Amino acid sequence: MSELAVDLTHGDAHHDDHADHGPQGWLKYLWSTDHKVIAMQYMFTGMFMALIGGFMAYVFRMQLAFPGIEVPGYFGSVSPGEYNALVTNHGTIMIFWVAMPVLLAAFGNYLIPLMVGADDMVFPKINRLSFQVFFVSTIVILASLVVEGGGFAGAWTAYPPLSADSTYNLTPLGSTLWLIGVGLEFVAFLLGGINFITTLMNSRAPGMRAFDVPIVVWMIVVASILFMLSVGPLLAGAIMLLFDQTLGTGFFNPATGGDPILWQHLFWFFGHPEVYVVLLPAMGVVIEIITTFARKKLFAYRTVIFTIVATGVLSFFVWAHHQFVAGIDPRMANIFTVTTLLISVPIAELCFIYIATLYRGSITLSTPMLWGLAFVAEFLIGGVTGIFLGAAGADIYFHDTYFVLAHFHYTFFPIAIIGTFAAFTYWFPKMFGKMMSERLGKWHFWFTIIPFNVIFIPLFVLGMGGQHRRIYNYQHFPELAGDGFQSMRIIATVALLVMLAAQFIFFYNCFRSWRAGAKASKNPWKANSLEWTTESPPPHGNWRPDRMPVVYRGPYEYSVPGREKDYWPQNEPK
Amino acid sequence: MRPIATTRAATGTATGKLAVWWVLASEVVIFGGLLASYVMFRLGHPEWADAAAVTNTYIGAFNTWVLLTSSLTAVLAHQAAERGDGKRAARWLYCTILGAATFIGVKTYEWWYEISHGYTITSNGFWAFYYSAAGLHAFHVIAGAVIMAFVARDAARGRELHRVELIGIYWHFVDIVWIFLFPLLYIAK
Secondary structure, three states, rough: OOOHHHHOOEEEOOOHHHHOOOOOOOHHHHHHOOOHHHHHHHHHHHHHHHHHHHHHHHHHHHHHHHHOOOOOOOOOOOOHHHHOOOOOOHHHEEEEEHHHHHHOOOHHHHHHHHHEEEEOOOOOOHHHHHHHHHHHHHHHHHHHHHHHOOOOOOOOOOOOOOOOOOHHHHOOOHHHHHHHHHHHHHHHHHHHHHHHHHHHHOOOOOOOHHHHHHHHHHHHHHHHHHHHHHHHHHHHHHHHHHHHHOOOOOOOOOOOOOHHHHHHHHHHHHHHHHHHHHHHHHHHHHHHHHHHOOOOOOOOOHHHHHHHHHHHHHHOOOOOHHHOOOOOOOHHHHHHHHHHHHHHHHHHHHHHHHHHHOOOOOOOHHHHHHHHHHHHHHHOOOOOOOOHHHHHHHHHHHHEEHHHHHHHHHHHHHHOOOOOOHHHHHHHHHHOOOOHHHHHHHHHHHHHHHHHHHHHHHOOOOOOOHOOOOOOOOOOOOHHOHHHHHHHHHHHHHHHHHHHHHHHHHHHHHHHHHHHHHHHOOOOOOOOHHHOOOOOOOOOOOOHHHHHOOOOOOOOOOOOOOOOOOOOOOOOOO | OOOHHOOOOOOOOOHHHHHHHHHHHHHHHHHHHHHHHHHHHHHHOHHHHHHOOOOOHHHHHHHHHHHHHHHHHHHHHHHHHOOOOOOOHHHHHHHHHHHHHHHHHHHHHHHHHHHOOOOOOOOOHHHHHHHHHHHHHHHHHHHHHHHHHHHHHHHHOOOOOOHHHHHHHHHHHHHHHHHHHHHHHHOOO
16 A cells, blocks of 8 residues: 555544534534535435335235235224325335435435545535425425325325315325425425535546546436436426415316326426436446456446436436326327337446446455345346336336336335445445444345345236236225235235345344444455545544545556556555 | 635636536526426417416516616626625625516516406416416525625625626526516517
8 A cells, every 4th residue: 555545544633623613412413514414314314214115115015915904003904095195105205205315315425525535515504404404304294194184195196186186185284295395305405416516526636537536426416417407397397286286276277278297297307317316326336336346447437427428318308108198199109119218228238337347357245245236137127127118009008007016116126225225335334434244234135135026026917917006905806806916915015024024134233233343444345436545434524634635546446457456546646 | 614625626617606507507497397388388278368468568578677787787796896896796786686676566566466456376377377487586586686685795895706796697597587488478468
């Protein structure tokens, strides 16, 4: 190791330099502008919401497998209205309050300044405001579940007229609070996104060129730009829907010259890029992990960048594939079929890049690597089944069946759960200064991945058999009530129970590692990017002000021929 | 102590200016979504022209003139700030705020007149878009004027003069949005 890097190991004194800045104790956490503290706030809020979203899945899966059962822990059986509210808010929470805050906000906040060699975000106070708005939105969405009339139950896509008129949806307060909560959440991520983009653009360490930036940072920033450019029309749409709900305007009401299909366009113009908003950070995380644990240079760095930009551009031209049955012109449907099939090309390209990077690498199957590889394999199933749904002809049959549901769980679960566990186990030593237990980590991995497939493969089969979504009790439909179908529902529910129980292994592992794990060194994985050149956990300011890192090369110089060590940190001059 | 990150400018453009442009990018799509929806509806509903005929083009034109003039004073404020003359910059910013106040005053009269004659947000689709789009724009005018007051107060004491340009960029955006709203809501009868 070079002298500069050795020097950095003696940086203990500066803990105290910063210790007495700003308020102390709990106030420190409420009012901190430190990007790492804000990242943790996003992370723990997101994990808390994941528990709520998971609990909802448990309740409605119990109802589907054993209709009418008194669900343990739910204070009774599930009424049809409650069932609809549960599935609606399960979707809303898992996407907007779990995938977004954890993958984009928590890891974006944590990694961007550390990976570009800065001491904080460029707008620390706006960053804090972003979390505060997000926190308020969390309270609003949770409140919407318990107000009179119950939570909003018109599906996470909130199509009018059901969502617009409380004489239809019977949840006057719940649906308005739901809408306000989602709107606030968008504002929070707009504030955060501006910070991410400008930090990457302007605050890179001296010497770090655009193509020396780790891919995960690129991915998070491109995702923020996609979010920013797609969410605007939906924010406008949310204002219109709010006026429809509260003032009685008729933007989406055909009786007064409005059009409910307009909402579908506004929603999916955002909704489809949103898939890539959460997908890209997860794909970036996996790139960091597989290069580190295959000890191999990333295959085709620049191609990855151009590919994700192409994906981003294409993602704005696919949205109407969600509306093939909404009465859109068949000629339009053809165009959107073609663009949808096209967008699978860059994503397939990324999968080939993963494989090419792994090829003849010296692979270590550590827990983060297992999660990373599982991401590629499972997402592939989600991607390939998407081709069927992107083609208008097949989609008209599959629309609103469990085939769609299984498809997007095969995309979102790898993104929001597998991707998050990959990132969390990989950066845990940096975040908390302790190593996680590999043994418990692998138990947790297998008891999550196997049940995941056991849950959703039967749902593909059920969907192809014609089982529609958003139905409270299939026993009411003779053609869906057969024993074959019901046994598949029971298999899925039992697998869900196993998967949820396995998460206790994860929480136990976190707690035990945090309390009694082996102390993590600065660079436990022998990785190259800048976050591994500072303490674990990094102090306030990340590096000593007089020892901010300088960058000499890209982040993926593993196993360079002629070098003694198989890695080459970005900040080492030689 | 300000973070080191805030002092860097790897792109050569100041971070604040970059951020304002990204804010505007996000605003463009918000107004873009709303106006695109309006235009699609308007093309499908020729009868909305009857409602549009009620709006007063002369008042709208006057407000357009007020906003354009306030953009001019924002530019003069920027020019003064570039020379380092904070006091003069603040004075021009106060002129801009006066323009904003005039605009909102006229708008209030206009809305009061229309509402008292029975044209409310629930009257029909045109009025729903009319009040929503102009209201969202007016909200931006008010927010911009409030921020501008803070910038002017600092500028008068010779502090944070670079912010005069930033609020100016934002103000031009508010102006341009109105340039789209005026023909769409008033002139197209």
